[in-house]
Amino acid sequence: MKKTAYPVPLSLIALSIMAANPVFSADTLEVEHQLDTVTIEADALSESAPKVGSSVSSIDYKDIEKTLVRNLDDLVRYEPGVDASQDSRFGISSINIRGLDGDRVKISVDGVTQADAYGPTTTYLRTGRNTVDLDSLESVEIIKGGDVVEGSGALGGVVKYRTKEPSSFLSAEGNDTSGSLKAGYKSASDEFNQTLTIANRTGKVESLLVYTNRDGHENENHQGDAGSDQTVGVKRASVDPSDTGSDNVLAKVQVQINDNNRIGVVGEYFHSTSESDLFSESSATDQQSSDDKSVRRRIGFFHENTQTNTLYDRLKWQVDYQDTKTTNKTHRSNNNRLVDRFYDEESTSLKADLMKQIDAHQIRYGLNYDKKSLENLNKDTVSGTTTASRFSPVADANIFGVYIEDSWAATDRLTLVPAIRYDNYKYTTTGDEYIESWGNNENEALTAQLAAEFALTETYTIFGKTGSGFRAPNLDELYYYFANSASYGSYQITPNPDLEPEESLFIEAGIRAQNTYGAAEFVAFYNDYKNFIEQVSLGSSAAFSLGQYTNQNLNHVVIKGVEIKGNLDLSKSIDALNDGWVLNGAIAYAEGDNLENGEPLDSISPLSAVVGLGYDAPSEQWGGKLNLTWASGKKKEDISTSKQWLATSDYNLVDLTAYYKPTQNLTFNAGLFNLTDEKYMNWNDIRNLTNTSTNLNRYTRAGRNFGIDATLSF
Numbered sequence: 001m002k003k004t005a006y007p008v009p010l011s012l013i014a015l016s017i018m019a020a021n022p023v024f025s026a027d028t029l030e031v032e033h034q035l036d037t038v039t040i041e042a043d044a045l046s047e048s049a050p051k052v053g054s055s056v057s058s059i060d061y062k063d064i065e066k067t068l069v070r071n072l073d074d075l076v077r078y079e080p081g082v083d084a085s086q087d088s089r090f091g092i093s094s095i096n097i098r099g100l101d102g103d104r105v106k107i108s109v110d111g112v113t114q115a116d117a118y119g120p121t122t123t124y125l126r127t128g129r130n131t132v133d134l135d136s137l138e139s140v141e142i143i144k145g146g147d148v149v150e151g152s153g154a155l156g157g158v159v160k161y162r163t164k165e166p167s168s169f170l171s172a173e174g175n176d177t178s179g180s181l182k183a184g185y186k187s188a189s190d191e192f193n194q195t196l197t198i199a200n201r202t203g204k205v206e207s208l209l210v211y212t213n214r215d216g217h218e219n220e221n222h223q224g225d226a227g228s229d230q231t232v233g234v235k236r237a238s239v240d241p242s243d244t245g246s247d248n249v250l251a252k253v254q255v256q257i258n259d260n261n262r263i264g265v266v267g268e269y270f271h272s273t274s275e276s277d278l279f280s281e282s283s284a285t286d287q288q289s290s291d292d293k294s295v296r297r298r299i300g301f302f303h304e305n306t307q308t309n310t311l312y313d314r315l316k317w318q319v320d321y322q323d324t325k326t327t328n329k330t331h332r333s334n335n336n337r338l339v340d341r342f343y344d345e346e347s348t349s350l351k352a353d354l355m356k357q358i359d360a361h362q363i364r365y366g367l368n369y370d371k372k373s374l375e376n377l378n379k380d381t382v383s384g385t386t387t388a389s390r391f392s393p394v395a396d397a398n399i400f401g402v403y404i405e406d407s408w409a410a411t412d413r414l415t416l417v418p419a420i421r422y423d424n425y426k427y428t429t430t431g432d433e434y435i436e437s438w439g440n441n442e443n444e445a446l447t448a449q450l451a452a453e454f455a456l457t458e459t460y461t462i463f464g465k466t467g468s469g470f471r472a473p474n475l476d477e478l479y480y481y482f483a484n485s486a487s488y489g490s491y492q493i494t495p496n497p498d499l500e501p502e503e504s505l506f507i508e509a510g511i512r513a514q515n516t517y518g519a520a521e522f523v524a525f526y527n528d529y530k531n532f533i534e535q536v537s538l539g540s541s542a543a544f545s546l547g548q549y550t551n552q553n554l555n556h557v558v559i560k561g562v563e564i565k566g567n568l569d570l571s572k573s574i575d576a577l578n579d580g581w582v583l584n585g586a587i588a589y590a591e592g593d594n595l596e597n598g599e600p601l602d603s604i605s606p607l608s609a610v611v612g613l614g615y616d617a618p619s620e621q622w623g624g625k626l627n628l629t630w631a632s633g634k635k636k637e638d639i640s641t642s643k644q645w646l647a648t649s650d651y652n653l654v655d656l657t658a659y660y661k662p663t664q665n666l667t668f669n670a671g672l673f674n675l676t677d678e679k680y681m682n683w684n685d686i687r688n689l690t691n692t693s694t695n696l697n698r699y700t701r702a703g704r705n706f707g708i709d710a711t712l713s714f
Contacts, residue, residue, distance in 0.1 A: 052407065052417045053451025053465030055508070055523045055563060057082075057142040061164070066625070067657055068671045068707040069134050070186055070193070070214075077655075078627055080608040081563055081588030082142060082157075085684035088218060088239040088698070089276055089290055090328075093117065093128030096684050097144055098525065099559045099592045099604040100156025103474050104502070106147075109161045110266065111353075112298065113153075113370065115324035115345040120391045120480040120493075122688070123281065125341040125378070127326040131270045131296040133248035135182070135195045135212045138164045144563070145525055146469040146506040148421045148449040151368070151401045153471050155504050155529070163250055163266070166206035169199035176201050184709025188673070188702040189244070191216025193709075204257070210250040218242040218276070222679045222700040232282040237697040242276035242290075260307040268298040278330070280698060286334035298322040317352035340379040347372040365404040372397040374475050377434075392479035392495075393429040393437050399472070400424045417451040425472045429479065429497075438479050439497045445470040464509035471502040477533050477551045491546035494538070500553050503530045517573055520566030529557040532594075554596050559604065561590030579618050585611040591638065599640040602687045606648075607632040624658035634683045645692055651680035665713045670706070677704040 057079055069075050072092045073084040083096040094101045094117065107114040107129050119126040134140075143150075143158040150158050169178040182195040195212040218226055221239050229238035247269075254264035271293070278288035300320035306313065323346045330339040353366035374395045380387050405419035424444040431437035449467020456462060478499055483492040510523030531553035538548040565586035571579045587609040592601030614625035633649040657671040679700055686699045 051143055051147070051451075052415055052453050053463045053508070054147070055144045055510070055521065057144070059140045059142070061138055061168075064134055064137065064140075065667075065669060065711070066623075066659055068184070068186070068669055068709065070189075070191065070707070071134065072130050072132075075134060075140060076142075078586075078610045078612065078629070079142065080565075080586045080610055081144065081561075081590065081605070083605050083682065083684050085682065086219065087126075087685070088242070088280070089274070089278065089292070090126045090128060091244075091272075091274065092130045093119075093126060094684075095129075095159060096603065096605060097142070097157035097159075098527070098561065099590050099601060101603060101684070103153055104155045104471055106150045106152075106154040106158040107161070108150075108159075109268070109298070110163055110300070110320075111318060111351050112300065112320045112322055112349060113347075115296075115322075115347075116474045118326070118343040118345075118376065118474070118476050120476045120482070124330050124339050125326075125328045125343065125376075125391075127294070127324075127343050131272070131294055131324060132161055133212045133214075133246065133270060135193075136163050136210050136248055136250040136268075138162045138168060145465070145508050146449070146467060146504055146527070148419050148447045148467050148469060149364075149403050149405055151403070151421060151423055152399070152425065152445075152501070155469050155471050155502065155527075163252075163268070164197075164208060164210060166199045166201065166208040166252060166254060169197065169208070170201050170206065174201070175203070178713070180711055180713040182709055182711040184669075184707065186216070186705070186707045188705035188707075189216040189219045191244070204255055206252075206254045206256075208250070208252040210248075212246075212248045214244075214246045216244050218244070220702050220705075221698060222677075222703045223697060224703070230279070232279045232284065232287075234280060234691055234693050235695045236280045237695050238279075239698060240276050240279050240281075242274050244272070244274045246270070246272035260305055262304045264302050266298070266300045266302075268296065270294070270296040286332055288333075289331045291329040291331070292327065294324075294326045296322065296324045312354040312356050314355045315352070316354075317350070320347075320349050320351075322347050322349070335382045336384075338379075338381040340381070341377070343374075343376045345372060345374050360409040362407040362409075363404065364407070365402075367402040368400070370397070370399040372399070376475075388434060390432075390435040391482060392475050393431055393435050395427050395429045395475055395479070398426050398428075413455040415453045418448070419451075419467075420446070420448040422446050423470065423472075427475070427478065427497075435481060438481070438495045441473065441478050441497050441499065443472065443501050445501060445503075459513055459515050461512045461514075462510070463512060464507070466507040467505075469504040469506065473499040473501065473533055473551075480551075489546040490544050492544050492548050493535075494548060494550040496550045496552065499533060499551060500531045502532055502553075504528065505530075516569075518566060518568035520564075522562070522564050524560075524562045526560040527558065529559070530555065532557040534594075554594060556595040557592065557601060558595060559590060559592035559601065561588065563588045580616045580623070582614045582616075583612070584614070585609070594640075600638050602640050602643055603684075604638070605683055606634045606638070620661070622658070622660045624656065627653075627655040627657075629653040629655070631680075634687075643687065646686050646689060646696070648681050648683055648686075651678050652676070653678055653680070667711045667713075668708070669710075670708045672704070672706050674702065674704050679703070 076082040076084055084092050085094050086092045097105050102117050114129050139162045141160040147154045147158050170176045177200045179198045184193050193214045198209045200207050218239050223238045226238040226241040249269040251267045256262050274292045276290045282288045302318035304316045325344040327342040347370055349370040351368045356363045376391050378389045401423040403421035408416045410416050426442035428440050429437040447468045451465040453463040478497050479495045481495050505528045508525035512521045533551055534554055535549055536552045540547045567584035570581035570583050571577050589607045590604050592604040608631040610629050612625055612627040616623035630652050636644040636647045654675040655673045660668045681699050
């Protein structure tokens with residue numbers, strides 16, 4: 001297979017710039033030492049350990065506000081190597097990091113692992129992992145690559161959501177009350193949104209309430225308005241019209257009992273709906289529509305103790321109950337048919353994390369236990385007669401993990417971070433009148449990693465990480481059963497309860513430069529996966545003329561690539577510029593292969609790059625940013641043989657955002673996206689298409705569109 005020769009030139013260019021540019025010369029470094037002790041102390045009591053040896057992107061609520069982020073796709077818009085895929089009916093269902101997505105990316109909210117994806121079919125039932133409203137978030141941390149401490153699922157990376165805290169809206173001390181009302185509009189989905197935030201501190205008690213409502217329509221594509229297009233079938237060029245809405249509530253109450261003990265409770269409620277006319281799935285004799293709903297509920301309790309003793313300097317433990325349910329209803333005019341299917345994942349989890357500083361060793365250790373109940377049920381009503389079935393048996397899952405990590409300041413220039421983790425999981429299934437149990441599945445894994453950072457000079461640091469990871473198979477991979485018989489033929493999808501967990505060996509290394517002028521980072525990675533779970537064909541037979549299929553562990557999959565990112569304070573680099581000018585950029589390249597059959601891995605996103613020029617006035621009353629995004633097309637030689645008809649073209653996007661604060665209590669944000677009205681497709685939106693008659697214009701993203709919001713604080 002032909003390979004595109006980007007990695008070596010990019011690495012040489014990056015290192016040459018960093019080495020030759022006086023901006024990153026040690027001679028121009030201005031070093032400040034007076035806060036060293038404070039920094040170490042704060043780090044020791046931080047919420048989570050800094051990820052030594054990893055490439056990490058952090059996005060806080062200010063970034064979310066300024067770039068008018070409404071959903072997961074908006075959140076990663078300027079993160080090369082990270083993509084969100086979307087579907088006109090099921091919405092945003094997955095995030096892709098370095099070529100892996102679905103359950104191969106770990107997603108958590110306040111440390112609580114989010115429900116698995118469940119998508120045994122492409123039409124009637126598909127659950128995503130997008131049940132978080134981003135207006136409720138304080139920050140998002142995206143860790144690229146494997147991470148042993150996070151446990152099962154952290155193969156491609158980790159997305160860690162942290163919800164807002166009362167203290168973020170209150171004065172540092174004393175009784176206080178704060179509130180805000182935010183209202184906005186997004187033209188690409190004709191969505192109106194409102195968020196109310198109220199925070200209070202009375203004595204030792206802090207509380208927070210955040211409520212967000214959204215009402216809109218389908219995410220339009222480059223064709224524009226979908227409602228005026230009545231074309232049916234796969235050749236339809238417009239997206240299917242829909243009415244969408246969501247409500248999200250975040251509530252917190254926390255009590256500082258004394259100097260060393262803090263307790264709190266949190267409640268989350270997320271509810272989203274979508275009603276669509278499925279013109280693209282319809283025909284002249286069979287009109288289809290859908291009524292979909294996703295609900296996530298969480299209630300949790302935490303206790304944090306900072307009383308230094310023999311076991312720890314800091315302990316935080318939490319117990320959480322979470323229930324995530326997706327219901328997909330499909331109405332078909334033919335035979336007055338209703339297909340009603342749901343997937344429900346209910347979990348109770350216990351998590352504890354401890355930290356102890358012993359001389360030059362900052363030791364972190366902890367455990368987690370999750371007990372889950374998993375259920376799918378399908379109801380099919382035709383002309384008033386209802387039948388029921390399941391794709392997989394009702395199952396219980398018990399998941400246990402324990403880890404220890406040592407951040408060792410070996411010298412004043414070298415930091416070593418070894419970590420080891422043990423995991424054990426077991427699925428127990430129950431058969432009933434709808435389906436057989438298919439048996440149980442259990443396994444364990446011992447994983448480890450070693451990360452390191454070494455300061456070559458006060459400007460340059462080299463870093464790296466190597467280790468192993470694993471992912472336990474999910475419910476539909478283990479137990480999905482379906483048999484279909486029709487006049488045109490029959491096929492069967494057979495469960496495989498003997499699947500082994502996916503395993504990985506990963507290594508990444510890079511160099512980082514940082515001084516008062518800016519920062520730059522170059523990283524190269526290589527990931528080797530064993531027991532990769534994919535659906536395979538078992539061939540056809542007289543009983544199943546269209547074939548039999550099952551999930552199997554593939555022997556060998558490899559993903560490798562390079563990433564470069566950086567930012568430059570232009571105001572310090574160019575004397576003629578006033579304070580506030582910043583230039584940032586990033587580029588990501590990856591390639592992946594299934595070495596078992598010699599085919600490329602279709603989940604790999606093409607080469608992409610982002611450059612942004614931003615300005616913030618010294619008064620902080622106004623500012624803006626111009627972002628330029630370029631993405632390479634997905635070439636045929638980088639696509640598996642059966643998917644090469646989906647090859648895409650290069651595209652360029654121009655986005656402009658701005659904010660204005662006429663008073664301390666009022667902020668306006670506005671954005672103009674795809675300013676040049678570029679017609680383009682996101683590779684991950686189309687890579688799973690199988691019907692070659694499909695009109696790919698339907699999968700284009702929105703043309704020129706805008707967003708605006710206003711926030712009034714009181």
